[in-house]
Each structure stands twice: as C-alpha cells, then as structure tokens.
Amino acid sequence: MPTNHGLVCVVSARTGQIRTILADQGLLTAWRTAAAGALATHAMARPAAGPVAVFGTGEQARLQVEWLARLRPIDTVLVHGRSQDKAWSLCEELNALGHQARPALADEAATADMVVTTTPATAPVLQAGDVRAGAHVTGIGTDMPHKNELPVTRRRVDRPLRPSVASHPGRRTIPGRGT
Numbered sequence: 001m002p003t004n005h006g007l008v009c010v011v012s013a014r015t016g017q018i019r020t021i022l023a024d025q026g027l028l029t030a031w032r033t034a035a036a037g038a039l040a041t042h043a044m045a046r047p048a049a050g051p052v053a054v055f056g057t058g059e060q061a062r063l064q065v066e067w068l069a070r071l072r073p074i075d076t077v078l079v080h081g082r083s084q085d086k087a088w089s090l091c092e093e094l095n096a097l098g099h100q101a102r103p104a105l106a107d108e109a110a111t112a113d114m115v116v117t118t119t120p121a122t123a124p125v126l127q128a129g130d131v132r133a134g135a136h137v138t139g140i141g142t143d144m145p146h147k148n149e150l151p152v153t154r155r156r157v158d159r160p161l162r163p164s165v166a167s168h169p170g171r172r173t174i175p176g177r178g179t
Contacts (some may be wrong), residue, residue, distance in 0.1 A: 034063035037140050041114050042071040045136035049113035050075050053104065055125045055149065056118035057081035057090045060140055064116045065094055065101075078104035078112055080125075106130070117141055117149045124151040 006026035010019045022028075041052075041064075052074050054061040065077055077099050081087040087103040094101035109115070110130035119125055119141040128151045131137060141149045 030059055030063055031067075033060060033140060034067040037064050037116060037138050038067035038071055041068055041116060041136060041138045044138075045114045046134060049136065051078060051112040052076070052114040052116065053078040053080065053109035053112035054090075054116050054118060055080045055106070055109060056141065057083065057086035058118065060118040061116070062090060062093055064118055064138075064140065065099060066097065068114075068116075069097075069099065074099060076112075077101035078109040080104050080106050080109040111135075114138075119149045120147055121149040122146055123148060125149045127151060 006024060006029040008022040008024060008028055010022075011017065012019050037060075049072075052065065052068060054064060054077065057079065061079070061081075065074065068074060077091075077094055079087045079090050079094070079101055080103070081090070084103060091101040091103055106125065106127070107130045110126055111132050113132075113135055115126065115131065115135060115137045117126055117137070117139050121141060126137070126149065137150065139150045141147050
C-alpha cells in the first residue's frame with residue numbers, strides 16, 4: 001500500500017466549483033516535501049558540508065538526496081534503515097544516479113555533516129549525542145504529533161527552524177525572519 005496519497009484540485013476563484021482534479025497519487029506532495037527539505041538543508045548547512053546521511057529507505061529518502069544534489073555537490077551518502085535489504089536497495093538506486101552511497105549504522109550515519117530523517121517513527125531514530133557539532137539535521141518525518149523520529153533535546157541550536165503557527169504544522173520559519 002502506498003504511504004503517500006494525494007491529489008490536486010483546481011477550483012474556480014469565481015464560482016468555487018472544482019474545475020479539474022489531478023490524481024497524481026501524491027507525486028506533487030512528495031516533490032514539494034523533497035524540494036522544501038533540500039532547500040532547508042542546503043540553506044542551513046555549512047557551505048563546505050560534505051557527507052549526507054538519510055535515515056529511512058523509502059521514496060522520500062531517495063528524493064531528499066536527489067533534490068539536495070541539485071543544490072550542492074554530495075560526495076558521500078550514508079543510508080540507515082531498519083531493513084538492511086531496503087538500505088542496500090536504496091544505495092543501489094542512489095549509486096546508479098552517480099552518488100557514492102552505502103548503508104550505515106545509526107551512530108555512524110549521525111556523524112554526517114547533513115542528516116535527513118525521513119521516517120514515520122514514533123520513537124527517535126537519531127540520538128542527539130551522536131550528532132557532531134556543526135551538523136545540520138532536517139526532520140522530514142516530524143509532520144504529525146505522533147511521529148517522533150527526532151529526540152527532544154536541550155542542546156544549543158544555532159539556527160533553529162520552528163513551526164510558524166500551530167495551525168500550519170508543516171510550515172516552518174526562521175526565527176526573526178517572519179512567516
């Protein structure tokens with residue numbers, strides 16, 4: 001069963017009637033999420049940041065790497081997932097696209113300069129103590145209250161992203177820069 005569903009409705013601004021429906025099976029949602037995550041990672045990570053790690057082995061993990069690679073060079077991709085077979089499969093896909101990808105244990109993946117978590121986990125998949133100083137972490141799978149792939153931490157964060165308003169949990173803003 002697909003984990004991402006979606007459609008786009010074109011609605012008349014004049015009448016409010018639906019004019020057309022694009023049943024894209026969530027493709028535009030997946031692309032939008034990947035583009036936003038890649039842009040945030042690129043903008044917030046150090047310019048010379050090297051390896052990227054993805055926690056998760058699904059469509060969003062692949063798309064995050066693909067879209068980030070459009071914005072900056074990626075030398076190494078570390079893939080961590082619950083299933084070694086799925087981690088290897090994602091590495092094969094990424095290697096076919098020209099990336100140097102390999103499976104990694106969670107503590108090794110956490111030491112990358114850029115870490116992207118893309119899971120529906122209800123408990124942390126990344127331990128704050130394993131993340132190196134100066135690394136950037138993007139949490140894609142933190143879009144619902146029950147999804148807790150990132151640990152709660154009181155560590156100092158140089159440039160945090162926070163929800164702009166409670167009614168828009170997927171929208172993030174950089175403090176001091178408006179919504």
